[in-house]
Amino acid sequence: MRRWAFTLLGLIIWAAHFLGVYAIASLADVVSHADDPPWRLGVLAFSLICGLAALGAGVVAVRRLERTDQAEPGRFMNEMAAVGAGIAFIAIVWQALPAL
Amino acid sequence: MSSETGFDHKLYDRFPTKGPRPPGELGELDEAWCAPRGWEWITAINNNFVGVYYVGAAMLFFVLAGVLALLMRTQLALPLNGFLPPETYNQIFTVHGTTMMFLFAVPAVEALGVLMLPQMLGARDLPFPRLSAYAFWAYLIGGLAFFCSLFFGLAPNGGWFMYPPLTSTAYSPGINADFWLLGIGFIEISAIAGAIEIIVGVLRTRAPGMTLDKLPIFAWAMLIFACMIIIAFPSIILATTLLELERALGWPFFDAAKGGDPLLWQHLFWFFGHPEVYIIFLPTAGALSTIVPAVARTPLVAYRLVVLAMLATGFISFGVWAHHMFTTGMPTISTGFFSAASMAVSIPAGLQVFAWIATLAAGKAVRFNTPALFAIGSVVVFTTGGLTGVMVAMVPFDWQAHDTYFIVAHLHYVLIGGMVLPLFAAIYYWLPMTSARPLSERLGKWVFWLMFAGVHIAFLPMHLVGLMGMPRRVYTYLPGRSWELPNLISTIGAFLFGLAVLIWVIDMVRNFRPFGDTNAGNVFGGPGLEWLPAGLYSVRSIPVIRSLNPLWDQPGLARDVEAGRYFLPGTATGGRETLLTSTLAAEPQYLLPMPKPSPWPIWAAVFTAGFFLLLTVQAYWPSVISGVLGIYCILQWCWMLDRPLPQKDADVGAGIRLPTYATGPSSHGWWAMVITLTVGGMVLAMNAFSYVFLWSRNPAMWAPPPGLSSLAVIVAANAGAALLAWGACSVLRLGRPRSPVVAALMIVAAAALVCAGWGIDLETWRETGLRPSVNAHGATVYSLISWQGFFSANVVLMGLYALARWAAGHVSATRTATFDLIALFIAYTAGQGAFSALLTRLFPGG
Numbered sequence: 001m002r003r004w005a006f007t008l009l010g011l012i013i014w015a016a017h018f019l020g021v022y023a024i025a026s027l028a029d030v031v032s033h034a035d036d037p038p039w040r041l042g043v044l045a046f047s048l049i050c051g052l053a054a055l056g057a058g059v060v061a062v063r064r065l066e067r068t069d070q071a072e073p074g075r076f077m078n079e080m081a082a083v084g085a086g087i088a089f090i091a092i093v094w095q096a097l098p099a100l
Numbered sequence: 101m102s103s104e105t106g107f108d109h110k111l112y113d114r115f116p117t118k119g120p121r122p123p124g125e126l127g128e129l130d131e132a133w134c135a136p137r138g139w140e141w142i143t144a145i146n147n148n149f150v151g152v153y154y155v156g157a158a159m160l161f162f163v164l165a166g167v168l169a170l171l172m173r174t175q176l177a178l179p180l181n182g183f184l185p186p187e188t189y190n191q192i193f194t195v196h197g198t199t200m201m202f203l204f205a206v207p208a209v210e211a212l213g214v215l216m217l218p219q220m221l222g223a224r225d226l227p228f229p230r231l232s233a234y235a236f237w238a239y240l241i242g243g244l245a246f247f248c249s250l251f252f253g254l255a256p257n258g259g260w261f262m263y264p265p266l267t268s269t270a271y272s273p274g275i276n277a278d279f280w281l282l283g284i285g286f287i288e289i290s291a292i293a294g295a296i297e298i299i300v301g302v303l304r305t306r307a308p309g310m311t312l313d314k315l316p317i318f319a320w321a322m323l324i325f326a327c328m329i330i331i332a333f334p335s336i337i338l339a340t341t342l343l344e345l346e347r348a349l350g351w352p353f354f355d356a357a358k359g360g361d362p363l364l365w366q367h368l369f370w371f372f373g374h375p376e377v378y379i380i381f382l383p384t385a386g387a388l389s390t391i392v393p394a395v396a397r398t399p400l401v402a403y404r405l406v407v408l409a410m411l412a413t414g415f416i417s418f419g420v421w422a423h424h425m426f427t428t429g430m431p432t433i434s435t436g437f438f439s440a441a442s443m444a445v446s447i448p449a450g451l452q453v454f455a456w457i458a459t460l461a462a463g464k465a466v467r468f469n470t471p472a473l474f475a476i477g478s479v480v481v482f483t484t485g486g487l488t489g490v491m492v493a494m495v496p497f498d499w500q501a502h503d504t505y506f507i508v509a510h511l512h513y514v515l516i517g518g519m520v521l522p523l524f525a526a527i528y529y530w531l532p533m534t535s536a537r538p539l540s541e542r543l544g545k546w547v548f549w550l551m552f553a554g555v556h557i558a559f560l561p562m563h564l565v566g567l568m569g570m571p572r573r574v575y576t577y578l579p580g581r582s583w584e585l586p587n588l589i590s591t592i593g594a595f596l597f598g599l600a601v602l603i604w605v606i607d608m609v610r611n612f613r614p615f616g617d618t619n620a621g622n623v624f625g626g627p628g629l630e631w632l633p634a635g636l637y638s639v640r641s642i643p644v645i646r647s648l649n650p651l652w653d654q655p656g657l658a659r660d661v662e663a664g665r666y667f668l669p670g671t672a673t674g675g676r677e678t679l680l681t682s683t684l685a686a687e688p689q690y691l692l693p694m695p696k697p698s699p700w701p702i703w704a705a706v707f708t709a710g711f712f713l714l715l716t717v718q719a720y721w722p723s724v725i726s727g728v729l730g731i732y733c734i735l736q737w738c739w740m741l742d743r744p745l746p747q748k749d750a751d752v753g754a755g756i757r758l759p760t761y762a763t764g765p766s767s768h769g770w771w772a773m774v775i776t777l778t779v780g781g782m783v784l785a786m787n788a789f790s791y792v793f794l795w796s797r798n799p800a801m802w803a804p805p806p807g808l809s810s811l812a813v814i815v816a817a818n819a820g821a822a823l824l825a826w827g828a829c830s831v832l833r834l835g836r837p838r839s840p841v842v843a844a845l846m847i848v849a850a851a852a853l854v855c856a857g858w859g860i861d862l863e864t865w866r867e868t869g870l871r872p873s874v875n876a877h878g879a880t881v882y883s884l885i886s887w888q889g890f891f892s893a894n895v896v897l898m899g900l901y902a903l904a905r906w907a908a909g910h911v912s913a914t915r916t917a918t919f920d921l922i923a924l925f926i927a928y929t930a931g932q933g934a935f936s937a938l939l940t941r942l943f944p945g946g
Contacts, residue, residue, distance in 0.1 A: 034431030098436025
């Protein structure tokens with residue numbers, strides 16, 4: 001299960017980011033107004049954390065890939081993790097743009 | 101990764117084995133997997149039969165729903181047409197959409213998985229064939245009953261997404277809406293049962309050596325599809341339950357006057373409904389990724405990126421549900437998030453399209469046969485639908501196009517291009533695997549061109565008429581708005597499509613010959629294991645896989661498999677069996693004895709369907725009796741499980757011995773239970789979301805919770821239950837003479853503690869004076885308590901079952917699987933009870 005979680009880590013971070021920004025906006029809508037600047041800053045800060053986490057996951061996956069003794073399906077799963085984390089990073093940046 | 105389980109990979113070098121096979125080995129295999137006779141055709145459970153029944157039933161519903169579409173198009177061909185009365189039209193468009201989405205699209209791809217996966221993975225069958233049979237019969241009976249409601253004027257009429265308040269008792273007083281709510285909720289249970297089978301099947305019954313990087317792309321697609329069902333479908337099960345509770349008992353989840361909110365339905369429905377589009381699309385995309393390389397005679401370009409794209413689609417599809425709700429007044433920034441996600445989801449889908457185009461471009465002399473035409477045609481139609489999808493992802497455009505025929509055009513382009521045409525490609529491509537004769541190429545090309553033309557002629561004008569302002573779901577329109585000609589053209593296109601389906605039906609009648617001793621063979625030169633010579637036992641021997649395209653890259657594979665030179669060349673234990681392998685590297689772990697045909701799953705499906713249908717027509721006592729009979733059948737079915745074979749291990753080929761029994765995380769039953777509990781957890785999560793959402797709509801209406809002292813008691817009772825359950829398994833494993841009875845009593849005590857926790861929760865809320873029908877707060881609190889009550893009732897049943905197993909002498913230290921699974925269930929239920937109590941008492945607090 002840990003290997004599956006690592007393979008999907010980037011996409012999981014992206015999903016957590018999406019649910020997080022939706023939750024922050026919904027909470028803001030209850031407390032005050034979702035479009036207020038402090039809440040937008042909250043979204044951006046959360047996005048920064050998620051983006052860094054995705055990058056971190058990508059770096060770990062790339063380092064694992066650099067090891068030459070990788071056999072299948074380990075190599076396959078690390079490739080998935082690395083590219084998935086890269087995609088997640090881009091998706092998080094894209095997803096945060098409405099908060100700017 | 102060296103070895104995932106400790107299995108020595110050098111053992112693979114023993115295959116293919118040399119020398120002659122023992123005489124009679126093949127005969128024993130034939131005998132174990134013999135075809136049903138007489139009435140046994142109904143009780144057949146292996147995928148060769150159930151898969152064909154399943155696909156056939158799905159296509160029957162496709163034809164039936166298609167006939168309804170033709171009725172609608174006849175009505176709309178002319179302005180002020182009187183072909184259908186308004187109420188009938190409303191019922192027909194509701195049943196058309198519902199049947200296409202719930203009775204055709206999802207079951208069809210699930211059926212394709214049940215039919216194809218065992219052969220594709222090199223397994224004898226999926227690991228829970230009785231569950232497949234149960235899922236199929238439940239779906240068929242429930243689906244037919246739902247469809248037949250149309251003939252009695254009792255069909256639902258609120259549209260396929262059944263928005264309240266239109267579907268509340270105030271505006272839909274009859275039982276029409278109840279048919280939808282109970283019928284669809286029930287059918288989704290069948291879909292979930294199929295998904296559990298597929299997930300465990302793909303992860304655990306692959307041929308040895310079929311590591312994840314060699315997993316057929318269709319199997320990847322089915323795995324992601326099934327996982328998405330597990331995450332998405334609980335939401336619609338909860339939604340239908342809540343609306344039924346509101347309609348039957350007056351619990352006001354969606355009644356704004358009592359603190360409810362109709363938007364809750366939309367959130368719950370679309371959290372299921374949008375992923376549903378990808379749930380339908382991914383398996384057929386997997387089929388296209390299999391068919392395109394076969395017709396292009398070259399491996400799929402960018403296999404790994406396509407896998408990642410499918411995974412990404414699976415994730416992103418859960419972040420786009422609210423793009424169906426842009427016009428509901430959500431905060432601007434929220435619509436921005438959903439709009440961004442909706443545009444992003446087109447990228448992984450686009451990547452797959454480019455991979456198919458690149459594969460065709462890289463191909464060696466592409467053959468434009470019928471599957472190829474359908475594959476290429478579906479890319480064109482799906483891409484067109486995808487482009488209009490990006491258009492409606494733009495919030496300002498969506499505001500204009502919402503609820504117009506533009507949306508009807510968009511969704512039909514996406515669903516026909518993304519599901520129907522690829523499904524026909526799959527039928528033409530794979531049918532020779534299950535039939536003695538392939539379908540006609542000549543007629544197939546007629547079918548394709550009529551369908552391809554029909555789609556465009558029917559749906560392209562709908563974009564225009566939508567932009568001209570024609571709304572959805574109107575039974576007629578006035579002349580003089582320039583809508584006449586586009587509507588007439590659409591009707592002609594729909595009939596062309598219908599003609600194509602009719603020709604296909606004729607072709608099927610002429611050529612489809614399933615269940616025979618032979619099949620038409622690898623007509624299209626595909627590279628997958630499904631094209632190995634096979635009988636009712638699937639492959640003669642289970643090969644060692646060394647390539648993603650084994651039939652292209654492993655010379656002599658088909659010959660050696662048929663000669664029995666790989667794993668399980670006969671029956672190792674004298675009965676039906678298959679190999680269970682590890683999830684990542686597909687290393688052989690144990691031999692799974694498979695069940696023989698049995699009537700219990702079918703009876704269980706009949707009585708479960710009876711329970712829901714009788715409930716719908718408000719025959720409460722017959723419904724209860726049917727439910728009790730259903731539980732009895734399921735218990736009978738379970739009673740035969742967890743019976744270890746006399747031999748603890750068996751020779752599975754080339755002198756390799758594997759155990760015949762497993763329990764704990766390495767067993768297939770454990771995986772199935774974890775997935776089942778994930779479904780329960782998702783319903784709980786959506787229930788918790790409903791609780792918080794309704795609070796956010798009207799916090800002033802929320803009453804103070806019971807005191808915290810009761811919370812401590814509930815949490816302690818549940819913690820004690822979990823500890824007792826796990827302790828029972830440890831005690832059983834000690835293997836002492838009194839271990840079985842002590843373990844059984846500990847399970848019973850754990851069940852009692854769970855019930856005590858639930859009872860205290862219920863009673864303390866009742867003491868506060870809060871009632872479920874008073875306001876939304878009461879409704880959501882009691883909804884959470886009811887869900888826990890449902891699980892507690894199951895725990896009681898399991899406790900009694902554990903006692904009965906002990907009394908019958910079926911409990912021992914060498915057969916702990918039943919107790920392990922019961923303990924897992926009790927531990928989850930205890931956690932769920934504690935969570936519900938914590939949520940309702942601490943949020944928002946007193």
